Amino acid sequence: MTVTGAEAAIDSDPLEPPLLAPLRRDLSWAQVQAMTQSVGHQHDPLLQRIRATAAVQRGTRMVKVLSAAQLAGHLAGWLPYGFCYRACDIAHLRSPAELALLRTDGSGAEPVAYALRWRATDRSDFEIPMGATQAGLPALPAHSRLGAMVLGTGFTPSTDDLIPEFVTAGFADLPMPANAQLLAYPGTGDEVVLYTYQPEQHGWLRLAGPRWRHLLEGVPGVSPDREYLPCTDAGAARLIGRINDQEYPAVADPPEEFRVRALTRAARYTVDSLSRRTEHAHWRAVPAWVLQRDDSWSRLRLTHPDADAVAAVGARCYERGVYEVWAPTRELVDHHIAELPYQL
Structure with a gap:
């Protein structure tokens, strides 16, 4: 759904700024909609400016x-x-x-x-x-x-x-x-x-x-x-919080609360810093997240799938844009724990 003027955004949620398009006599809604459906407009500066207005904030x-x-x-x-x-x-x-x-x-x-x-x-x-x-x-x-x-x-x-x-x-x-x-x-x-x-x-x-x-x-x-x-531990990422250089499993409750994961409320202290921790590796020169692994096999998800990367590792599409493959664990290169910090 498109909002066509800044005046329509006055009462909008600041965590969910509206999509804004500069409609005018020579640029109708139908023309903008057609641009969004054309591969030829991928690098159009006007379309990029319109797309940039649909921003994600903490808490969106x-x-x-x-x-x-x-x-x-x-x-x-x-x-x-x-x-x-x-x-x-x-x-x-x-x-x-x-x-x-x-x-x-x-x-x-x-x-x-x-x-x-x-x-x-x-x-x-x-x-x-x-x-x-x-x-x-x-x-x-x-x-x-x-x-x-x-x-x-x-x-x-x-x-x-x-x-x-x-x-x-x-x-x-x-x-x-x-x-x-x-x-x-x-x-x-x-x-x-x-x-x-x-x-x-x-x-x-x-x-x-x-x-x-x-x-x-x-x-x-x-x-x-x-x-x-x-839940089982089916996911490959977890939050880590720190208080006075001590590390704890953490919970995010955006937009404002980031705390230690604890069953008792008294122990749910606010963390000083927060990061997302996961595993990353390369296989056949293709970068991927390590979703599961044991001593023999690892399940990988390609981070930037394209035709060459998919062909190089024989990855299969499980969802739109999501390509995964099983690889011998011993063949992984640069296998490491990736720490992705957030700015609180």
Whole structure:
């Protein structure tokens, strides 16, 4: 949804600044929309200025549209990763049919749409897939991708809307912040909060009452009657906080609270510094995150997939823009723990 003047932004949420386009007599909304759908406008300075107005701030609500299988994965411990959107940019999309284009796994039509919504811990966790950033995505051939084509303009393919898209930086896993939500859209215009994330307990608390219990019936491996679903350690990233040079597992509750992860409230001290910790390596000269590993094999996710990198390692597309491969652990080069600090 496009806002066409600064006066429309006066009462907007500062954490979610509106997308602004300088419409005038010789630049209509239809022309801007057409520019966002044309690969030839990837490097257009005007389009880049428009796209830059859709900024992510600390605390901005981000959304990833899910299939039923992906919802089950997040209930089991998956972390936010891959293509996502600001909640304010897709708030007008409420039906499964409207949200289907934003799905990333290429699965067929489903009667219920699902989504993960969380608040951004930091703007550095997100990239815009346009220009030099993730430049190889638009050139990937159709037979090696899932979901909608990546245009490289920073906008998702659409005949009607202007929807700015983001990817997690390098397609990395992001630690799940407190109070993240799993949502359902049954096609009635309702937005149903199914679960909310409890970081100290490392699990999902069900919020949907009996009226909405049927929305979980098609989710594989999930019982609609369970009140609480503890997570496994399926993610590859974690938050680390420091107090007086001592290191602690940390929790982010953006935009303002960053604390030690502890079961008792008295021990949830505010941390002095915060960083995201994960593993990184190269295999066959291709950079990748290390998602899982043992002494023999490692599961890798390419940080900047393009046709050459995908071919070099034989990576498979699991979601839109997400390419993973299993590699012999002994062949990894520059395998190290990556520490990505945040500015608090």
